[in-house]
Amino acid sequence: MVEQFTDWDKWKDSLRKAMNLGQKIGFEEETIVRLGRKLGDLLNWHADPENREQRLIKELWDVAEEEERKILTRLIIKMLKNEEVMVNN
Numbered sequence: 001m002v003e004q005f006t007d008w009d010k011w012k013d014s015l016r017k018a019m020n021l022g023q024k025i026g027f028e029e030e031t032i033v034r035l036g037r038k039l040g041d042l043l044n045w046h047a048d049p050e051n052r053e054q055r056l057i058k059e060l061w062d063v064a065e066e067e068e069r070k071i072l073t074r075l076i077i078k079m080l081k082n083e084e085v086m087v088n089n
Contacts, residue, residue: 008053015039016080036073 018039022032040061047058060072 008051011051011054012080012083015076016084019077019080033070033073033077036077037070040069040073040076 015036019032019036022035027035043054044058044061047054049055049058057072057076061069064072
């Protein structure tokens with residue numbers, strides 16, 4: 001069962017943990033993007049409509065074609081990495 005994420009920061013933290021786990025076990029960037037893309041499909045079904053950030057990502061996901069979803073996934077990964085760097089500095 002997928003947890004319903006109502007808090008944007010909690011949602012991002014969960015994605016960041018999954019991304020970091022993939023890196024720790026040696027997944028290449030392309031594999032992480034591919035898995036992130038599949039995770040995006042799953043999270044799209046469980047997005048909280050009351051959470052404006054999740055609603056925005058869901059709306060973008062719904063109108064995006066396959067390549068655009070990969071780009072959106074890469075942008076989310078980049079955002080998470082940048083936030084992690086800022087926190088660690």
